[in-house]
Amino acid sequence: MSRGAGEGMKRRDFIRYSSFGLALGSSGISVLAAAKTSAPANSLNPYVMIHDDGRIVIAAPNPDVGQGVNTALPMIVAEELDADWQAVEVVLAPIDANRYGAQFAGGSLSVRNRWNELRQMGATAREMLLRSAAQQWGVPRTELTTQPSKVLHPPSGRSASFAELVAAATEQPVPANGEVVLKARADYRLLGQRVVNAAASDIVQGRPIFGIDVAVPDMVYATYVKCPQIGGVPKTANLEAVKALPGILDAFIVKGDAGPPSFDLRKSIHVAGGVAIVASNTWAAIKARRSLQVDWDISAASTDDSLAIEAAALSAAGRPTGDHEVKNAGDSEGAFTNASSIVSGVYATDFVSHAQLEPQSCVAHTTATAIEVWTSSQTPGFAQSTLAKLFELPAEAITVHQVRGGGGFGRRLSNEYVREAAVISKKIGKPVKLQWTREDDMAFDFYRSPAYFGLQAALSETGKLTGWRNHVVSVSSDGEEANYGAGYRGYNFPDDVVPNVHISQTMVASKTPTGAWRAPISNVYAFAEQSFLHEIADATGQDHRDFLMAALGEDKWFKPDDLASLNTVRARKVIAAVTQAASWGRALPKGRGLGLGFFFSHAGHVAEVAEVSVNADKQVTVHEVWVAADLGQIVNLSGAENQFEGSVVDGVSALADQRISIRSGAIEQTNFHQYPLLRLPQSPKIHVDFLTSDYPPSGAGEPALPPVAPAICNAVFNACGERIRTLPISRAGFKVV
């Protein structure tokens, strides 16, 4: 686990939040030059460096696109180090798998994956300080303890700051695993508290910390125009006319790869063909697009039509079983044959776009022998490896700097814009900032897959759920395998709880690129399954909460010690807590309703209740949403609450009217006027309650999103009696106001 102190952080690796680009002017400054600090550096391991003046520098290993890990991960180190958080400076770690392992932002995994490693890093650094003090003072190590940022010897009253001890401490051997005892939860000073985001001060002052803000010497600006019909490539373009425009430095065709890209994070070196326009500033490049005329070769392009995909999928979903069997447990045939009653429902969800607020950008400098890029990628390690493969360079020749991203939600998992920037830089022989427009971002996303569910439930005379069928219709680029984000998700309720279950899948061909969108797969499954469970309860005259509590079955942790598996004890606790908080069962005026949704994903058990009102014009007001969750221990209470509040807003935003439609292989929506994001006046009041437990912490970025849609749609049903089986709900005639 621990690595030698000699391999610790090098000063030049640091990109300090507070210093990065501080003097950024029209000429820009080198990020690396800015990162050099004058104070002496004493690093105890790759994560911990203590300055002689008392500042404690902690490296944040994983990209932060708004999920708060640049605060949460250093907090874990600081807790075990016993650092005074006020003295901590967070720096962004270099991208270096040898020292920092897998550095990515996805799957709500940052905290979960690094929990043991980072505690160990903090604890071993503390131990080195303690042993150093013991040697200097000639006292037994066992007589020493720490208080924030200092070592104490209670018998003599002697003390020394970490800063005074660190130089000698770096000479200590790194303690092995098992040589240090990690803190008990009851002794935490920092974890579980509300801590302000490490970047807050820079954010509120507009400091240059985002990908779009990066500037390096001699940098030029580029835009990249691709074929609206996804997968088309340029044949010819009026390049000379474009080059003659003011501010334009160059314009050229990138032949690229014909055909739509696949969402293959590890291997894809796809570069879509297009026309690069290079300029002396961003505006000149964007303006020149008005004059650009391109003749596209669309022979390999997508011909998707989203209404045709939908019609084929809905037709298939009407069948109880599909082409491929995914799961067959118990005797589902028998359960349906012997059922006292059967409830059926077909649910549908559309393509949606990520619409992270910062459109993609990347600064790249490609030379014959090396590439340096600055990117807000969620997978900077794959940016490095795919660039090496594309340019046939050794991995060591590729330097990737992580930079804060203005939102991610899965959009920055792919690195195609990084490759585009590197290709353009190579052609012009200069560092370049490639800036996608909002329209580029909406037209060339890896969209959330649409999904269609044919659901059937077999019920006993007493309304007990005895059989469950789910025929999932997914999009597939090859007609056989479900696209990323369109597949089956296992380990959940009710699939693993109901005794007789049949899950099957049918593919509908689609070439439109799809990928991971916040809580991929879970987000659409939750809507369909958890709405359908309410349908069942309603059809059999049972209270939804009581029905869910009973349907969860016996107390069981499906794979003990695997946090990623359902635990029905934790599930029932969050359902009980959220219904109590929302005063479930209380009388409401006509047109107003409460709705419940539960979902387990990303190792988080989350239940939500929404209170809505619906008027005669099918206008829906979401008044309040209560959330109860068991994520185990909480690292940063403020950060986790913020993620949950944001997930609720995101859920309402997506279900209201977010829909990507496709005609002749091209996306029809271009900007936010056609793809609305929820605004402040429509935002509900949100209550978040974490039922903290001693389980290790799991991630907070995603698990609160899936229950939002079913909770709201179930509330709409309770308010007005109409069942919504389509997302966005605008397609069923409803409007969130």
Next chain:
Amino acid sequence: MQLSVNGKAHELNDADPDMPLLWALRDLLGLVGAKYGCGVAQCGACTVWLDGAPVRSCQLPLAAISGREVTTIEGLGGDALHPVQEAWIAHDVAQCGYCQAGQIMSAAALLQRNPNPSSEDIEGAMAGNICRCGTYSRIVAAINTASKQLQGLSFYEVGQEATVSASDGEVSV
């Protein structure tokens, strides 16, 4: 074209008169606090002040604003943080933070003309600023805190009230 930005005069004679203020600030003057989000005045990430009023800088060509006074997030507080910026930190508003400079400029403009805004006033003033991360409840809480501070309550008193009212994300560490 002449432009005064945060009290400093700039000559932008070589710039394209069509260039939106946003890109002049970012690429020509190196002031990158105002952000590009949509380019069509839908999201508010580019909000700055023109002669003291909040505007979408992505839709303001330089030719239309020659000689006017621009204030950006970099110049909002002068040498210290503006009370709205302080409140944004105290409530730990930001997630990704990309929209927040625009949100703060809209909020500070609101409080300048209406130091004690109602909920409806806040909704009206902030409806043009999208937060994709969904930090709206904290934005409202921070505006209320800044409002109280601007009306003469000390930050400590405001903090106490916020802590007592609990649900608004007030931060203790």
